[in-house]
Amino acid sequence: MTGALKSTRSLNVTEALRERLLQGEFDPGTRLQETWLAERMQVSRTPIREALRVLAKDGLLEYAPNRGYSVRHFSLDDIVSAFRVRSVLEGLGCRLIAERGMSSGLSESLHATLQTGENLLQSGQLQRGEFDEWREMNKAFHLAILLETHNDLLVRFAKQSRNIPIVFNGSFRWYSLREFQRAHDHHQVIFDAMANQQPERADFMMQEHIMHAALILKKNYND
Amino acid sequence: MTGALKSTRSLNVTEALRERLLQGEFDPGTRLQETWLAERMQVSRTPIREALRVLAKDGLLEYAPNRGYSVRHFSLDDIVSAFRVRSVLEGLGCRLIAERGMSSGLSESLHATLQTGENLLQSGQLQRGEFDEWREMNKAFHLAILLETHNDLLVRFAKQSRNIPIVFNGSFRWYSLREFQRAHDHHQVIFDAMANQQPERADFMMQEHIMHAALILKKNYND
DNA sequence: AAGGGAAAGATTGTATACAATTTCCAACCC
């Protein structure tokens, strides 16, 4: 299994809070007071403080000494900037794999996600519940590539760059069938480029893929 | 001034510990016990714990629940991987600036660093103390570019990617005059590319610049 | 009434006490 067997309140609180921040539960600028959070989460201030510090490191909160933590505001520019960073990171991932060639394990994993994508597109129009399946598939595709690079820092940064409220839960909201199809096409080309050891093409298409997602977001995001 | 006026023991301990880790004061694998650190640093366990958690997030320490923190080992592969990541990040920085054109402020800052580099190379052979000057100049060059992008995540990641013991203090140790000259040439070309709005060239040369540094490291680093 | 400033309240920072878990070691069984 993939699960974390051991945990602590501190870690649990961190992830619970992160989730709530990513859901956009707190308005930007809101000050997160330790005592308030502590009693609300049925826990002492100690694990709360540790969680807050970590989430600030992740860029979700802002911190000022003796003044505590507040919820960070993400402008549209911030979000697009994050996409740009992520695009070169994942682009690099594809390039590295294309250079050395795909392992059979990666080839199979990606093939499975492509198949899943194909199936989801068959129905003609993605239903409510299928959004989640698509999101799963998409996440699996991108993560499989990253992990195969065995570049620890690359994986960490790419994961971290997705820590943006709202964006990485409901962003497929805006997608029409046409957009899903295009994303699927991108995935296929990326796969093909890596399979045929075309680093430049793999890198470029991954950047294109991610920045197109940013473009759609830009068109629809209001704030 | 640039200084942080307000601070806390927690923050001070974090930076002090980070510095010592970057100096390679602790052998990889060493377990850092809270009580030991606490009495050695004349402070209670509380700020120590917060520091450890942050440094683990920065990738300098490894953490296991209920087992505490230990000093991370960086293989040569880890280090080169980090350089590769940094190269695409800073490459992106150059690209972004080349696309939109340099501000006069950046142009002046970079010109100053280039001049400093020129002067340091004049003497024919860099002396002991001049290594630090070169390091300062180099840091200023790279940081000025990053900051000008106004891409928060990019700056954070690029800075974080330098958090590797030993490497980013004494790496110029291996440089011959020839290598310093080559680095200086790179800086000049990067500046020129950005000044003439050549994004592709600026990006490429920054990657070349950083990966060449990695190459020198690879040749000389033993462990 | 506007501004300044001191005291009270609220909030964060730090130390310490206690709880939970792991580690170590020795006795024991097979």
Next chain:
DNA sequence: GGGTTGGAAATTGTATACAATCTTTCCCTT
């Protein structure tokens, strides 16, 4: 002897008490 079990010691996790800092309020001065 190899391995296991039990428990004591050590270490981390959590709660709480206290200290330092910031915030607010209200009174005073001009």
